Amino acid sequence: MNGLITFLEQKVSPIAAKVGGQRHMLAVRKGIISTLPLTLVGSFFVIFLNFPIPAVAEKLAPYLPILDVPYRFTVGILALYATFGIASSLALSYKLDQLTAGIIAVMSFIVTSIVPARLWEDVSTTNLGTNKLEIVAAGRYLNIANLGAQSLFGAIVTALISVEIYRFMKVKNITIKMPEGVPPEVANSFVALFPAATCLIFFWVIRHIVGFDINATLSNLLMPLQGFLAGNSLLGGLLTVLLICSFWILGIHGPAIMGPVIRPFWEISIQQNIDAFADHVPATDMPNVFTEMFLQWFVWIGGAGATLALICLFLNSKSAYLKELGRIGFLPGLFNINEPIIFGAPIVMNPTLAIPFILAPMAMTVIAYIATMTHLIPMTVSRTVFTVPSPIGAWAVTNFNVMAAILVVINFFVSLVIYYPFFKVFEKEQLASEAAEA
Incomplete structure (x- = not known):
């Protein structure tokens, strides 16, 4: 185990740190989180x-059409908001005007999302009048579904390309420079004139002249990966848990590294579940098991690695240091914040605690997966903030199912059992160290 930790520290950790700190990856993560x-x-x-x-x-039945509006124009057009967030974040790293970059990116994404005039007959024309048919035929039809999470990868690519075009033209001074004394907001508008025109023409040609659908192509290429990592594959779910926990053991924020890769899939998965639930599909028959909410509430009890169990063991430790660390970490851990334990114990580069840090979440994943597939608990159909205590969070995102909250308690005790023998070994080491210092 020590040899493996050394290998990971020397070979894997530097690569992971570079990938996680790469400006485009950071922009994607920050933009989606926004x-x-x-x-x-x-x-x-x-x-x-x-x-x-x-x-x-x-x-509530008579008011369902009205109640549907807040969902359709938040979650339903997630990719549109993400486009602005990603472009704005990348522009900040280049020291470009964030507002301008975000607006240009949104314009570019909408251009790629509009149904081309040549494809108007593919649009359902049932109950449309003559004027509406003319609007569709003119290429002015925008399907709101094209702005949802299923187009998230297209939004990412569009945002990154538009900002790179903006940066390139500014570096090469292909801009309109205004005299001194002109207000900054006016000057920025003229600076962005050529980049905006270039982006508009570039994406217009690709979508409406060439006929290449960026959003659909990327979605079709990546959907098999989404089905593996954030669908119903137990192997894919276990791989996600393994990678996140492994990065934490290296001292690297696991979700920060995995976020740009896995988060778009998570967003697509939870929106598919929410859409199905909004269409009155039973909560036990959702499209995807491994949403972010599934891992958050049934696996990350107390944070990544399911460390709330370890905190409870620390509270009853004979070691003065571990007992005090348990007291410090209990309240944050109850709300799924476990950095004090990961770096305080530490779990980072600690072979003794690294094993249960990986093993416990993987065992809990299997248990929760079996409970879901056998319909003992529903699938996740909504989302809530990660700082809610796990039983409450699980109860809320499964359409207020009591069995989901009970499963959290069961998984907590499973993690407690797995952590216990490793805790005793670590406690013995700590007591010996404290005795030597005394």
Whole structure:
């Protein structure tokens, strides 16, 4: 185990750190995370569309079309918001005007999302009048579904390319320079004139002249990977857990490294579940098991590595240091914040605690997967903030299912059992160290 830790530290950690710190990867992660407030609020309204109490659901029935609006224009157009966030984040790293970069990227993404005039007959024309048909035929039809999470990869590519065009033209001084004394907001508008025109023409030609659909092509290419990592594959779910925990052991923020890769898949998966639930599909028959919410509430109990169990063991330790660390880490751990334990114990580069840090979450993943596939608990159909205590979070995202909260408690005790023997070994080492210092 020591040899493996050394190898990972010397060979893998530097590469992972470079990948995680790469400006485009950081921009993708920050841009998608910036949409979190909207998706949390929007997914909350899905509960009203499928209220678990029949009497209340009956009273809400006449208002369902109105209650659907907040969801459709938050979660339903997630890719549009992400485009602005990603472009703005990348522009900041280049010291470009963030607002201008974000607007140009949004324009570019919308151009690629509009149905071309030549494809207007593919659009359902049922109950459309003559004027509406002319609008569609003219290439002015924008399907709101094209702005959702399924187009997230197209949004990422469009945002990154548009900012790179903006940066290139500014570096090469292909801009309109205004005299001194002109207000900055006016000057920035003229500086962005050529980049905006270039992006508009570039993406217009690709989508409407060449006929290449960036969003659909990327979605088709990457959907098999999404089905593996964030669908119903147990192997894919275990691989995700293994990688996140392994990076933490190296002292690298696991979600920060995996975020640019896995988060777009997570966003697609949870939106597919929410869409199906909004269409009144039973919560046990959702398209995807391994959403981010599944891992958050059934596996990351106390944070990555399921460390709340370890904190509870620390609270009853004979070691003064571990007992004090348990006291410090308990309240944050209850709300799924475990950096004090990961770096305080430490778990980083610690062979003794690294094994259960990986083993416990993987065992919990298997248990939760079996419970989901056998319909003991529903699948996740909404989302909530990660700082909610796990039983409450699991109860909320499974349409208020009590068995989901009970499963969290069961998984907690499973992690407690797995951590216990390794904790005793670590405690013995710590006591010996404290005795030597005394």
